[in-house]
Ligand SMILES: Nc1ncnc2c1ncn2[C@@H]1O[C@H](COP(=O)(O)OP(=O)(O)OP(=O)(O)O)[C@@H](O)[C@H]1O
């Protein structure tokens with residue numbers, strides 16, 4: 001159903017029809033798969049790189065200028081590229097790693113390449129918010145660097161880290177939709193092929209609704225967990 | 237001096253910032269006896285915090301030495317330093333409790349570092365809670381406590397490993413007068429009960445008078461005067477000490493706001 005032939009309300013109503021959702025539902029699960037797997041990678045590598053950034057910084061527990069500078073520069077390189085360009089740049093890398101440059105798994109590689117640097121920076125800024133006094137207190141007690149990192153820095157900033165991860169997942173979701181137009185499949189593929197190329201705006205509306213609902217749900221879960229922790233600690 | 241327990245000799249420290257180099261400690265000599273409460277006063281920026289932080293090497297001095305007992309702190313390697321830090325308690329103006337842990341977990345944190353068995357740690361936590369009078373707050377989070385209670389947890393945490401020395405950097409400066417008094421009473425009590433040596437930094441002279449046996453007056457990275465608290469109060473030699481005592485006396489004098497008119 002195209003907006004050029006039917007009214008907005010007719011198209012919107014039809015976007016809830018069974019016919020439309022028959023096509024959208026499989027795409028949702030595809031998108032969920034890409035978002036889920038990418039998010040796990042983003043979580044693991046983003047935390048890792050974020051922690052390295054903080055630890056090796058000049059005021060960090062294990063200052064190391066070389067590592068800090070190189071890592072920071074690499075992250076900035078990725079961060080300075082628009083997501084579309086990262087997707088295009090990562091296509092040959094995906095081909096090398098998973099054998100083809102299209103499909104869900106290829107998409108995951110560009111998602112990770114684009115969102116890990118972003119999340120690493122978010123992790124860094126969360127950890128930098130931590131009151132230096134707490135780190136000093138742990139140091140004064142004779143706690144080692146890694147122990148301070150994992151028993152003080154990460155737990156103390158957990159609510160903020162969770163918020164950062166929520167933001168990262170939301171960006172992963174929007175990027176998955178974008179990658180859909182480059183042959184990754186999923187919601188984005190539907191939006192582009194049917195909504196853009198074939199003027200099936202009912203399908204386009206359905207994908208918009210799905211994206212909004214998913215993002216709202218992710219945000220709600222992240223905010224709630226973060227708030228629960230703060231409440232438990234009586235910090236709000 | 238009969239028993240020099242903490243000995244600081246010719247301590248120098250310069251901070252290098254982008255704009256300038258600030259020489260914060262300019263040859264500090266200090267000795268503290270075992271079991272005494274030693275006060276250090278000085279105006280803001282005198283270098284008091286830097287001095288205590290050099291004692292447990294939160295700040296690395298450029299030159300000079302710090303000795304506690306027979307241990308030369310300034311000569312220790314990283315692992316030995318951490319070992320030694322477990323025998324030096326420290327409390328802070330901003331308390332620096334861990335918000336992610338309950339009161340009991342905060343107090344148990346240093347015990348984990350020394351590998352105390354969990355049974356023994358539990359007993360020690362109870363003992364410390366009783367000592368600072370917070371037994372009923374055991375499972376509370378720092379976020380639920382008042383400033384005075386937080387500092388008591390800070391003290392309990394600092395004492396959990398039965399240290400020989402307690403460093404206190406403006407530990408009462410964020411507290412109201414009544415709470416300050418109760419925390420100082422607690423410090424005096426543990427000093428007597430446990431024979432703990434305490435170095436207490438403050439810019440409030442009444443805190444020194446109330447708590448300390450001996451004191452030093454610091455200004456601009458140097459110690460201008462040191463000795464028994466009563467001697468310095470009655471016979472201050474340097475201008476800074478006189479200045480401090482002048483301010484102190486003015487606050488206590490029979491001077492009312494109306495008198496100014
Ligand atoms: N990490 C640092 N880098 C640069 N300068 C510093 C640093 N720490 C302290 N200083 C400077 O050293 C001087 C002494 O600081 P210090 O904190 O030891 O003073 P203080 O006597 O404790 O003062 P206060 O009563 O305000 O706590 C100040 O001029 C301060 O600006």
Ligand SMILES: [Mg+2]
Nearest residue numbers: 284285286406
């Ligand atoms: Mg200070």
